[in-house]
Amino acid sequence: MLVHLKKQSSKYCKTLFVSASILLMNGCSMVPGSHFVGVDDGRETATLEQDLSNVRISVIDSGLIAQLKEQSQAQTQNQKNTPVITEGYEYILGIGDVLSIGVWDHPELSLPAGMQRTAAFDGFRVKTDGTINFAYAADIPAADKTLKQFSELLVEELSKVIQKPQIDIKVVDFRSQRVYVTGEVKQPGVFPVTETPLTLIDAINQAGGLNERANWRTVNFTRDNQVQIIKLDDFYTMGDISQNRLLQHNDIIHINRIDNQKVFVLGDVSKAGSIEINRYGLSLAEALSDVGGLNESTANANGVFVLRKRANSENGVFADVYQLHAQNVVALVLADQFKLQARDIVYVTTAPIARWNRLISQLVPTILSFDKIPVIKSNSGVL
Template sequence: MHSKHASGAVAFAVVAGLLSGCSTLPATGPSTEQIDPPSVSNDAIRDYVLVDLNQRVVDIVSQYRAAPFSKRFAAARPAPGQIVGVGDVLAIQLFEAGQGGLFSSDIGARVQFTQRVDSDGSITVPYAGRIMAAGTGTQAVERKIVAALEGRAIQPQALVQVTETVSRSFVVNGEVNSPGRFPVTAAGDRVLDAIAIAGGSKQEAFQTRVTLVRGSSQASAIMKTLIDNPADNVFVQPSDRIFLTKDPEQFLAFGAVPKPGPIPFDLERISLLEAVGKAGGLLDERSDPGALFLFRYEPASAVRAMRPDYNGRFGERVPVVYRVNLRDPAAYFYAKAFVVRDRDVLYVANAKLSELQKFLQILASARNIAQTAQTVQRMQP
């Protein structure tokens, strides 16, 4: 009799232990109630701003774009003319007005040669000596040479051209057809111009990430962003480094979808509705169509436009959770117009019925364990 009571106690303990874990059922992510607690207002959520997607929100978000280059690297067009720098190679031609002068020869009263600007910024010119060249334009160098030759040559003239520049050049590397170092032209080159000079990208624009390094600052953007947003296609400055990598745009899908994980765009742009389709749609037996969420960071100005009551607690980069109710037919239009961005996170919560089914499965498991314990008990002598 004592053993029967002991076996029954064991079975009861097993059942109680399983049921005690029902509040923490296995799940692929947070529940709807965890993202939007029923007893807490949106303003009281500390970790993010919750926004219900509608046409007004779609219109506001469409006006805001990431601008990693224009905010960090905004610079005016380079000044016209070419500034000579240390390490540059100069092609120099010297002329005289008549024969019998310093530069007279069988081919005429002129001479031409090349000079690389020394580390001290100067060059050496025959009969003129050391001429300071760095930091000035080619015309200024010409005037200095002519002034140094006055009284020695017959009405001297000089022509100076930069044939190789180091100080006023930029470097393009990575997924381009002709990587290398290129001079900054007098007209001014933007980032897309620099990529074209380097032979263009080997990959599609929406699969190419452009990284710009200027001094100690660095930023990157998908090449398609520079095409769509001209303000982000900033002017290249001397010593800039541009690196292209194949880095397809992608979003992350989690929760009650058939294809969770990172999913590439494979298109120049995709909508939220298309993103759901790429994730395989919603799992009928698990998903809650009224609990589709998209996680991303937005600029504070966009959040204030969507939520005038936003108190600014997150600064300029605001974590936002967009909620979409796909039970509402109108939501399909909003989701079709809402553009997904690179590295967005798409999450579909489980339906409450799915949680109930898990609970019932645990009960069934507990009952089977209890029955097994009772069978073992009966077999005991």
């Protein structure tokens, strides 16, 4: 009887160990490079299948690199059809502008010289009602007119008292129109719109250019309470002049910080973390290099993934997943040509052998626990 009980106890322990091992290896699912999760009851599998149906998975190869370049070039080519036009630009007079007006052969109608007088101080100012007062010509409309249009009106009035008047008009102080440059520039401020066409790029240069914390990729451009995203990077790197703008009164140019221009490198790398994208861009190879590369002993070289959320969902697909097979030298060239975008997530999985080792390390506490199973003793010995 005692021998029978001993055999039954030994058989029970072996069965328990085998059952626990099978349960851990087959009944559990593992997140690569992460941890074990509980037994799949069918709902988790259904959720995973649903999640995978919402992403598009592509392998990073020469065909994909060529396709991405073609899409970028096609988009840039379409945008180049609408360049900024500055030819024929004429300044429009506004309230507060100061004009210098001279009449040939009639010095009495010109500003007196001497006494360190300035044209900006003693010039003819556009009044709040939009008119200018001049000798023999009171309340001449000036606001919302070009210098040529105002000159024609003034000549018409002076012709009533002066035979064929010849006049010379200049804007000596531009005060009616201004634009604002804010954010990460060296000298943010208010800049006047003058008789020289002022573009978005000109205004940024007048503000001293972008500082070291500026986002070189995009700029917020506001006109009439409508915000546009200007792709500054396309202007500088690809010569896309359609990204420039001819500025108008009350336009606002805001340069964002580079904080949001980051990618995240996670998984089995030497030092996981976030990396900022500078003005020259960031490739997948550079990102992996900046975090110290893959862990050679544990990382899966075929498990380098880039997760990218789409701005607009198309056919139910809201994200793209790109996989790099990094076991060959050619893959390194492809990684250098694959450009990352802001908020991309680069994830490196763990190699199968490393996952097996981690599995074993998870089983060790279970194996050791069998040593703590109470031993049944009897008068005749151990069962």
